[in-house]
Amino acid sequence: MPKKHVNGKATQLPSERASKVCPVYGLPFSWRRRWERDWDNVRYCSDRCRAAKGQAGQAH
Numbered sequence: 001m002p003k004k005h006v007n008g009k010a011t012q013l014p015s016e017r018a019s020k021v022c023p024v025y026g027l028p029f030s031w032r033r034r035w036e037r038d039w040d041n042v043r044y045c046s047d048r049c050r051a052a053k054g055q056a057g058q059a060h
């Protein structure tokens with residue numbers, strides 16, 4: 001069984017996707033599998049940040 005060469009072009013890796021900056025921490029976070037279908041709507045790096053932002057700011 002010949003070994004498969006994986007040195008060429010690979011499919012797009014999650015790490016190559018765009019990262020975003022969490023408005024709560026002001027720190028960048030990268031794409032995660034759980035956001036695969038919802039990445040465009042993701043604004044915070046975690047549910048905790050989203051909750052913190054909600055408490056600090058206006059109610060939605």
Ligand SMILES: [Zn+2]
Pocket residue numbers: 022023024025044045046049
């Ligand atoms: Zn965050």
